[in-house]
Amino acid sequence: MVHLTRKLLSGITLAAMLGVAVVSTQANAATLHMAWSQDATGLDPHKQTAFSSLRLLELIYEPLVRVDASLQIIPAIATSWEFSKDGKMLTFKLDPKAKFQDGTAVTSADVKASFERILDEKTGAAARANFLSIAGIDTPDAATVVFHLSQPDVPILTAMSDVNAAIVPASEIKAGSIGTKALGSGPFKLDKWDPNAKEVLSANKDWAGGATGVDGIEISVLPDEAAILAAMRTKQIDFALLNDPLVATLVPKEASLQLNRVPVLAYHVLQLNPSRKPMTELKVRQAISCAIDRQEVLDTASLGEGKVTGPLTIPALATDPSQLFCYKRDVEKAKKLMAEAGFADGFSATVIGATGEPPTAAAEAQVIQSQLAEIGVKLDIKMMELNVYVDAWLKGDFDMAIALNGGRADPYTMYNRYWTKAGNLQKVANYIDDTLDSQMQQGRAETDPAKRKAIFGKFEKHLAEMSPWIWLYTSYSYTAQQKNIAGFVPTPTGTLFSLSKVTIQQ
């Protein structure tokens, strides 16, 4: 009886393997097989903020403008735009070819309805915080939209490049179907979505951006990234988004695979809580900044995949870290600062982190724990489930937190929530002074790029010196692909939008 069972089992396995071989070659040659480990959590482009959701929605919906690989604003639904002289009026001209996926044209009425929806508190759109300066929206004709701003707001253009500011059909807003039905103007239509399992996208023939390189995309959700790598090895998957540097660095070792890496705007940071003793003392915070070897954290936790960074991660505006306060490890100086603050014997604190978000969080915490032990700071590490972490983080209920925070193409959009007096997340940052606040406000209103660079340069230096947080490094956005996939251009925002022009070479 046992023999028979064993034979049966091996027979089934063999047959199964053959079955697999047959199935793989049947796939449509013009369909891109993609995989990622985290799935979108919803379809409403105004409500969803998770990175994984944005990656999907960026293929289906379009905003007025977008940013390219060098973080310049380029046309999307709008072909041109102009600020008025006083900076309080922003006029867009829409692309007459822009159509939603059901064939209807994108008009100024849709733009107005979309932004009104974002601004409506009932929607619960987190991005609303970026558009508070909009006082009114005019639609003089079907292809023109005028935004009236209550004050000059240069960063608003960058905020509008986010898919959280996507233009959705006014009719769908009326019907209340945003979030249940995905109807955008982007390069791909959502045919099917099985949450946490699979998405099927097909090319939007009416897309104003032209023809897409592939007929469709099938995205499989494979929670384990090692399994994604295995599936790529066996050519089941053509293209994948990877989060974990430990897995990503294995890709170049495969002859048939290619790894694309691009530095992103998101930054790894150790957030201190300046409202808790003894981090209320500037010198203590500075001591911590001097005691941490950022390069070593990067080398150990992320295998060196990234670059040490100051507060600003936008390449055009970032200051060279060597010019920022204590970016070269100086344990002696740190000990001196601690002694001056009255904490020569150090102190104990807890650092919280989210398990797996990012995958390197626990490793970063352990390196920092070891480094800070040298100046007498005894850290207790508490890793917690993401939501539990978020809950504690939002309440500011932590001594220190290890985080990966999202970046934006404009410093004001990126940091006004933390480092202004009225910032929504002041209760998380727990630090503000007049200098920071005024620098942020100046940067918001200044239109001249050279002057903006100078203002934000000063902002960055001041922030590094006050050390409410310890900025560590920026890492990469990783995508892995078969070598026969051509045309993918990674960008620092992490968007996968260039999949619209990707082709599969035979």
Add this chain to the structure above:
Amino acid sequence: MRILRAIFGHGSGRIGGVIVGVYLLIAILGLVGLTPHNPITQFRVDRLHAPNGAYWMGTDLFGRDVASRLMAGIGQSFTVAFFSVAFATLAGTVLGLAAAWLGRRWDGVVMRIMDVLLAFPAILLALLIVTVAGPGTWTSVVAIGIVYTPIFTRVVRGPALSLKAREFVDAARTFGSSSSYIVTRHLLLNLVAPLTVQVTLALAWALLTEAGLSFLGLGTQPPAASLGLMLSDSRNLMETAPWLMIFPGLTIMISILGFNLLGDALRDILDPRMRRVPA
């Protein structure tokens, strides 16, 4: 003492006994801190070194000595395993005997409560306990203990019900032995065999569950070492640093082998009716 001699007289018991004994020794050394290096100290210049003269089992991502971490990890994992299984065994035996012996109504009540616990997804239970009590060693002990109590209850109840119906219990009753005397003497003696097997099984499961909890981020907190956490951390380094998976993996395998062999030997020895089975 007699038992020890019996274990060493038993074929597989000898092997099992030696394995478990050695591990217990290592565990104690690990818990007390008598390891080649400090398990937490990071020698970052020597990160990810394969086994060599200075680091017999290599170093991990942070340059920590794997051998030292392994010893500390054995101490940690064994502590969790022993205490959680002790918890479950005690609670389960009491509840199982109560269910079997005290009659229909109590049987119903106890088993339904056990059903509720069993039916509840272990992850949610673990998440809840960890959130309320904070992650750490004793939280893992309580979480695993609670999850395993229903199994022990069931395992004890089954044979207890069966034994209750056997002739010799009736016979003992006829001779006037009081109820509690019958319970303690006959039932417990006859439960030793299935319980011993179940305990060693549970110890193995507890080690694996601890690994599973660490995989989900709910178990031992870094930088403390536990076998489960070491295995979980080694997953994505499997191809570049296989020693990080091999040593903890082998350790778990051999320790489970030891538990099982020892458990089987104990079972054979302690079973009052054990005779040579005619082939």
Add this chain to the structure above:
Amino acid sequence: MNYLMRRLATFPLVLLGVSILVFVAIRMVPGDSITAMLGTEAGLLTPAQRDSLAAYFGIDQPWFIQYWRWIGGILHGNFGISVTYGRPVLDVILERFPLTLELALLSMIIALAVGMPAGIYAATHNEKPSDLGVRIVAMIGQSTPSFVLGLLIIYALSAGFGVLPAMGEFAPLWQDPLRNLSQLILPAITLGFAFAASVTRISRSAMLDVLSDDYVRTARSKGASARSVIWRHALPNALIPVVTLSGIEFGYLLGGAVIVEQIYALPGLGRMVLDAILQRDYALVQGAVLFIAFNFMIVNLLVDLAYVALDPRIRLGEQ
């Protein structure tokens, strides 16, 4: 029959207990549907926005009212809508369940088919080297954590042989049996192998137990052959602990083998519950736990009925 009726009558009470436990448990854990959707961006919400989202997720009312509404819905067959899937909870669960059921059955078959013969063999050859050999081989499967075993299998197959069962699109049994089995065979082996070892040891132990029983020796002394003793007398009684263990394990597997489902990317019940917990999809978690609890209780009932069949001397609670 009487027993069956009485057991079934306890179901509503137990399910009520489970419903309260899960309802409270998932809400006691910090973080809610809003933080699950927005993460740290939730800090940007105004109070009015927060209220609006709370109403959307159905978490704006006090617990008591939420519970009342939920239970009321269940009594009408409505388990609520999953915010993640945008569909009725029961639909989502029933979609995922066949995979989990199939995986559980396959794993059990492997475990029993391999474990029981091995255990019986070991028992009848007790103390011989083959006894030890069988037990050691069985233990190897049991002593590796499932995520390690699964990863090693995937790695060995993909890097060593260049093959891998198709991941991502799961084929139901009735649509594409070959592909379906190819996707489930490795997870079933991963799960079944581990379980087989337990079955081996329990079978061995129980067989040894029974083989030395008085009435067995009596039967042999009366001239019954070794084989008939094993098959007709020893085996049925040895099965009781095996049934106990198998029942519990099957019940667990019906709740979804989370880790194996994660690694092999199977859209099963276990992963669904984990994701629902992480995304704070309260209705789905609650509905799924009730469903799993119900299955458990059915399985336990079947196990208890099996006791009676195997050992007629057991009168279940009718003493």
